[in-house]
Amino acid sequence: MQEQILTIRQQILEAKSNGQKLLAILLDPDKIELKNLYQLIDKINQSPATHIFVGGSIVRNNILEELITALKQKTNLPVILFPGDPSQISSKADGILFLSLLSGRNPDYLIEYQVQAAPILKKTNLEVISTGYILIESGNETAVARVSKTKPLSRENLDLVLATALAGEMLGNQLIYLEAGSGAKQPVPKEMIELITQNVRIPVIVGGGIVDLHGIQKAYNAGADLVVIGTAFENNSHFFDL
Numbered sequence: 660m661q662e663q664i665l666t667i668r669q670q671i672l673e674a675k676s677n678g679q680k681l682l683a684i685l686l687d688p689d690k691i692e693l694k695n696l697y698q699l700i701d702k703i704n705q706s707p708a709t710h711i712f713v714g715g716s717i718v719r720n721n722i723l724e725e726l727i728t729a730l731k732q733k734t735n736l737p738v739i740l741f742p743g744d745p746s747q748i749s750s751k752a753d754g755i756l757f758l759s760l761l762s763g764r765n766p767d768y769l770i771e772y773q774v775q776a777a778p779i780l781k782k783t784n785l786e787v788i789s790t791g792y793i794l795i796e797s798g799n800e801t802a803v804a805r806v807s808k809t810k811p812l813s814r815e816n817l818d819l820v821l822a823t824a825l826a827g828e829m830l831g832n833q834l835i836y837l838e839a840g841s842g843a844k845q846p847v848p849k850e851m852i853e854l855i856t857q858n859v860r861i862p863v864i865v866g867g868g869i870v871d872l873h874g875i876q877k878a879y880n881a882g883a884d885l886v887v888i889g890t891a892f893e894n895n896s897h898f899f900d901l
């Protein structure tokens with residue numbers, strides 16, 4: 660029998676239904692030195708990562724294409740764009756988180772950038788994964804809040820975070836991303852992850868401010884389907900070494 664090739668979204672759904680937890684390493688092209696790239700990719704290959712996310716709130720340098728080409732050559736992991744704006748689209752990746760910043764009220768990040776990106780994406784083979792992106796207050800102003808000029812949702816207001824996630828699901832989002840922001844002082848609270856994952860059926864990504872393996876496990880235990888690690892791996896490529 661011919662083996663069916665699953666899309667990225669189908670793989671995530673399958674993992675969720677099998678109880679398999681997923682891990683994405685986030686690479687910010689601005690923070691990568693190309694001379695260390697192959698060493699970094701070796702470290703990713705030795706890690707438990709199941710996905711690679713590429714992006715940042717603002718990407719100033721032009722290494723995006725080169726980075727993705729190298730990743731595609733040297734790893735088998737799906738490479739998924741996690742863009743801050745439409746300039747960060749590369750047809751060389753496998754997919755893109757098509758984000759709408761549901762926690763904010765800035766129309767640019769709710770729909771304008773999506774309108775700009777849609778015709779570009781239509782010309783690529785990227786798998787477009789509609790993602791409701793919810794920024795949670797995390798103790799310091801993060802790049803997402805600064806760049807998007809939006810306020811994160813309060814850590815205390817669980818009802819509002821739940822209503823926002825439910826609205827995302829009802830609008831047809833295929834994933835919900837609970838984001839504390841890169842380098843956040845505090846990650847998304849466990850109670851919040853529990854509440855959201857118990858009440859939406861779509862997979863939930865959790866990221867921002869997770870600095871150790873215990874933090875990853877805590878998010879999984881609370882119900883996260885996929886955890887994102889950026890800064891901690893950036894600062895220490897031995898992060899996953901036993």
Ligand code: 1GP
Nearest residue numbers: 841842866867868889890
């Ligand atoms: C940021 O959720 C990601 O968008 C990862 O955050 O850099 O804090 O791991 P960290």
